Amino acid sequence: MTDEFRSRLLQLIPRLRRFAVALTGDLDQADDLVQETCARALSRNTQWQQGTRLDSWMYRIAQNIWLDQLRAKKVRGDHVDLAMTDISGTDGRTIVEHRLSLADVNTAMTRLPADQRVLVALVCIDGISYSEAAAITGVPIGTVMSRLARARRQLHTYLEGEATPRLAIGMKP
């Protein structure tokens, strides 16, 4: 591991953590994912080609680990983050705030299919271009754009258009 590789990887950790939170919807799972991603990147650092984007390479690793975990556990939709449950209000209290809370957004994100969640995390949250997102996910750019547009309309509906947008996954109205 060269010093340059290590330094660049360290700089990426905040963005990688944000990406991982967007995928998993859970801070602890996200930190686990970041750790596993770093461990895998370090053990395979010779596979990264100088001159190519390290962030895309790391995102691809994180995405693959997360998708493998999803396939193994079949956990989509059955996990409720502690904060999400609380924000939805066990006492019927309504929390009103101008800024969207992370719990609200995570709840909405976990309602999306995995492939759409990855694209939202890459393009909307990290600001990656459509073409780079296509390269990371291995999906044609036209498909990226149509999936992304669908996901963003859906998120807007979940967060702004529903009467009970803070309903957590797995909770009955």
Add this chain to the structure above:
Amino acid sequence: MSEPLTAHPISDEMLMRFADDDLSPVERALVAAAVAGDPELAKRLEPFRFTRDRLARAYDVTLEIPERLSNVLPPTHGATPSGPILLMLFLRRPDIRRGLLGMALLILVTGAVGGWLLRDRLGSDEAGATAAMQRALEETPSHSTARLDNGTSMKLTSTFASIHKQWCREYVVLYANSTQAAGLACRGANGIWKVEVQQDPVSPARSSRQTRQYEPAGEGPSERQPVADYRDRILQADASQQDEQLLIAQRWNRRP
């Protein structure tokens, strides 16, 4: 583009590219003019602006790196990862940690006299809830209840700043056997919540009687609980609901 944009209906993909600033200056000007003159088009644009701006900003709080990730990379001197370094990272993996923890517990639980004593400790509702309590204290608004482990839950009751310049929270742990225990924890500079005082579990009837004793009005100091007494000793100022929401959203990164 070979044809004017206005010759075709503006697609959602085009609106998305407009929101993401992915159009050429000419395309951008055309879409901007179309959106300005068509409320329906502006309505279709909203989800893309929303997810680009407000949704993305909600994740800003996750850019702060917690302690456990701050040393995720081992020190290096320009060499490729050595066996011990890879072993260290391997041992840090959560699944491996869980496996090792399970093995350790198995050995301990099957012990003789020490095993019995440890079994008693692990069998209590309090044992093993520490990590979940950390999360509950970190993320749960007051008057909400968080699930812990083994059927235990935790209701947060108040948040305040202490004279020691720490954020502190009062809570009630609700055990699976219907007993309750009031407690108070404060957040250290290292981000770890430390339980300052916690009562032994009591039955709900006794607990509700004691809870009334938390109220200063009409209660003499001698009858009040250790939690309330301790709170009074260290209280600097109560946090408002708005302050508390902000503190939780920003991971308590503002000192009192």
